Amino acid sequence: MGKCEQCIVRQLNSLKTLTKDELGRLSTCKADRVIKKGEHIFEEGEHLNGVYCVKSGVCKLVKLSPNGKDQIVKLNTSGDLLGQRSTLSNEPANLSAIAVTDMEVCFIPQTEILKAVGDNPNFTVDMFKTLGKSIRESDDLLVNMSQKSMRERLAATLIMLKESYGKEKDGTLSLVLTREEFAGIVGTATESVIRLLSQFNKEKLIHIEGRHISIVDIEKLRRISDGV
Amino acid sequence: MGKCEQCIVRQLNSLKTLTKDELGRLSTCKADRVIKKGEHIFEEGEHLNGVYCVKSGVCKLVKLSPNGKDQIVKLNTSGDLLGQRSTLSNEPANLSAIAVTDMEVCFIPQTEILKAVGDNPNFTVDMFKTLGKSIRESDDLLVNMSQKSMRERLAATLIMLKESYGKEKDGTLSLVLTREEFAGIVGTATESVIRLLSQFNKEKLIHIEGRHISIVDIEKLRRISDGV
DNA sequence: AAACACACATGATAATTGTCATGTTTTTAG
């Protein structure tokens, strides 16, 4: 059970604005949790009563669909705070959070967050910025989803994976997703993703080795994603 | 130039949490503005330096596309605050706001908003709630856009228009949109909207008289929008 | 190591949606 004061991850989110005293109190009341790939962190409709600070690993925020076509709204990783919206506006979660890789997270109770909002104007301002960023990203994503073709969206997704999560020594994308997860991100059927990926492979834009994909021609992918 | 203290619209948004003193100061520094149908209130990329409180009329928040296929992200009406996100996080607007009907709006400078955030915790909390609601709505919309068919989305849009803006004495929807605007909301080509609307008309779900549409069978529309 | 589940792959076909062309009607501006 590490101390928040020494946690590097904190520098990546609004918690960086907290004072030493505030961090000290946080250290005593936070709860560490290890989550295995595939496990649910929380589910749609649940009252969270706090936020999860992601120390390591990646999770997906998903709207589960009765027909199995789950839509992935967002991927979260080290430094991200999960459940900010619900905690600040005191509403149930509207999305489920599921681990895509093994994860370590810290749970911070709602009371602490609300206290920080009351006491520390810097924290409040930073929260506004984070929420604002979230809205802007959602709007942009909405426009992309409704104006771009599958091919364009899949190209954009591959680029995003490279830029957000990087690649391994062998050149393959570090974040490994199933075809079904790709389908959940771009909002299509798994078969369509499979076809489009192997088409990209044939066009020498990417190289596929099972679930491990490396990007060969990122410039061309960028042009595709921009609809040129 | 009315006074904020007596403005009913204020009760509909975060300004309802302001004290008498704060409202008094607002009255002296706000700027009234009349906007004609089709006029731009602000544009993507612009620095707003404040929020617009909508007194009357309706506007659309749009992402303009070079090919003319503009995506309508949101409709705003009486009581809504435009530019909240940009003002609070001090970023340029990511969407353009265009009047769909004639409007009256009040411009409130950013300094006043930030002062209220610093002085009045109730205002801050309400702002968090509003931003949170905005994120939730964006996420829901995203899922709808990527999982529903055009037919389902158009049905949902018609229901939304009825529920949010009501109908005239003759039964037609109060908010009159062009087919192009419908297309911008559901994210499709204008021709597709025209075809789907006249199909709904044939199926006796709606009644079309030029731009004036009345809903005949809302239950059936609801079932369509739910994908049943 | 065998068996089982799951992910990946591909073909055939249907359904949906987009595009282009063209004509009519309605609105708006002078």
Next chain:
DNA sequence: CTAAAAACATGACAATTATCATGTGTGTTT
């Protein structure tokens, strides 16, 4: 009131995407 512009409408066709069926690989569990 009339001319021009914008919005509406429809047909024909192409492109995209979904669905269903079926088979192969891959990894996981016992």
